[in-house]
Amino acid sequence: MAKSWVVRAEHPMAPDLSILRGGASSSSPHRDLVFIVNPKGANGRTGKQWKKLLPYLRSRLDRHCNICESLTSGPYHAIDITREAIREGADAVIAVGGDGTLHEVVNGFFWAGKPVTHHNKEAAHSTALGLIPLGTGSDFARTLGWKNDPFEAVDRIAKGLRSQIDVGVITGESEDSHYFINVADIHLSAKAGYYASRYKRFGNLCYVIGALQAFMGHKNQDLRIRINGGEWETCSKVTALCIGNAKYFGGGMKITPNAEPANGNFEVVVLQDFKWYDFILKLHKLYQGTHLSVQNVTSRSVYSIEVEDISESGNIYVQSDGEHLGFLPRKFHILPSAIEMIR
Numbered sequence: 291m292a293k294s295w296v297v298r299a300e301h302p303m304a305p306d307l308s309i310l311r312g313g314a315s316s317s318s319p320h321r322d323l324v325f326i327v328n329p330k331g332a333n334g335r336t337g338k339q340w341k342k343l344l345p346y347l348r349s350r351l352d353r354h355c356n357i358c359e360s361l362t363s364g365p366y367h368a369i370d371i372t373r374e375a376i377r378e379g380a381d382a383v384i385a386v387g388g389d390g391t392l393h394e395v396v397n398g399f400f401w402a403g404k405p406v407t408h409h410n411k412e413a414a415h416s417t418a419l420g421l422i423p424l425g426t427g428s429d430f431a432r433t434l435g436w437k438n439d440p441f442e443a444v445d446r447i448a449k450g451l452r453s454q455i456d457v458g459v460i461t462g463e464s465e466d467s468h469y470f471i472n473v474a475d476i477h478l479s480a481k482a483g484y485y486a487s488r489y490k491r492f493g494n495l496c497y498v499i500g501a502l503q504a505f506m507g508h509k510n511q512d513l514r515i516r517i518n519g520g521e522w523e524t525c526s527k528v529t530a531l532c533i534g535n536a537k538y539f540g541g542g543m544k545i546t547p548n549a550e551p552a553n554g555n556f557e558v559v560v561l562q563d564f565k566w567y568d569f570i571l572k573l574h575k576l577y578q579g580t581h582l583s584v585q586n587v588t589s590r591s592v593y594s595i596e597v598e599d600i601s602e603s604g605n606i607y608v609q610s611d612g613e614h615l616g617f618l619p620r621k622f623h624i625l626p627s628a629i630e631m632i633r
């Protein structure tokens with residue numbers, strides 16, 4: 291069953307970050323790195339690959355870094371570990387897993403609508419985000435042009451070069467802010483993602499199965515959108531509306547091909563009035579990112595977008611970074627240069 295993002299209270303299980311509390315961050319020249327590993331990612335493959343990777347990681351990093359390994363015990367745990375690590379002054383929090391784990395770690399960089407900070411507010415450094423992509427789709431890593439090689443990821447962390455990236459913020463009518471780093475999407479694709487999460491045991495095939503299931507009973511819907519705080523406009527017969535901070539979703543589909551995670555804008559791509567056979571005929575273009583020239587596909591660069599369902603049915607799916615978030619209405623805006631990432 292796909293999990294819902296409605297529950298986001300802090301987890302009662304305190305992560306063990308005693309290595310950081312030893313005071314190393316304030317006095318030692320070593321970097322404190324917290325690796326947050328989802329052992330169940332990619333149908334359990336993440337945990338197995340992590341065990342194989344550890345000796346190499348230690349050989350590359352042990353001399354210069356304090357390594358803290360923290361395995362997640364279940365959904366949302368990565369959020370709390372991240373918050374705790376930042377408060378304790380970690381130099382970097384590294385997500386080890388797929389886009390879902392990365393998504394939780396990114397959400398851990400914020401609390402109650404603000405960035406989480408070191409206990410010692412005077413501390414000069416900020417905590418960076420790192421990634422060892424070991425998930426099913428690992429779509430965010432594709433935008434960065436990273437090969438699916440965890441050893442290369444360790445080398446990047448050893449070098450520790452940082453650059454700032456943007457983060458997307460989503461707000462609803464009553465809920466807290468929610469953050470995303472990759473792609474947020476609405477309607478058919480979000481419903482497909484919701485179903486795909488039930489079939490992760492089939493690897494990348496889960497996206498095909500999810501899409502087939504989502505097509506059953508699907509109807510294109512009229513939506514109301516407001517771009518950059520301007521006038522409301524109607525988008526008729528929307529099949530999917532995708533808001534990209536990065537380019538790929540659904541296991542390699544280049545849906546928002548012009549999105550750049552550090553340019554201060556989203557790329558919004560809207561597919562309208564698509565029929566099931568359009569996907570069969572145009573699927574290769576969606577994967578190649580050449581679909582923007584197709585009829586009924588539009589693309590815009592925006593820093594905020596509000597989306598409402600004209601029929602107010604309350605059943606238009608929204609997902610962010612491949613995680614089911616809930617239903618329309620929602621507002622999306624960009625936080626430029628919100629996080630430093632090890633790249």
Ligand SMILES: Nc1ncnc2c1ncn2[C@@H]1O[C@H](COP(=O)(O)OP(=O)(O)OP(=O)(O)O)[C@@H](O)[C@H]1O
Pocket residue numbers: 328329330331332333336362363364365366386387388389390391392394424425426427428429490612613
């Ligand atoms: N110990 C755990 N047991 C079960 N589920 C977990 C655990 N830790 C984290 N999770 C959940 O697993 C979800 C999916 O994990 P992750 O994204 O790492 O792998 P994936 O789904 O295979 O990859 P991708 O998202 O790239 O397709 C996360 O959203 C997280 O909520």
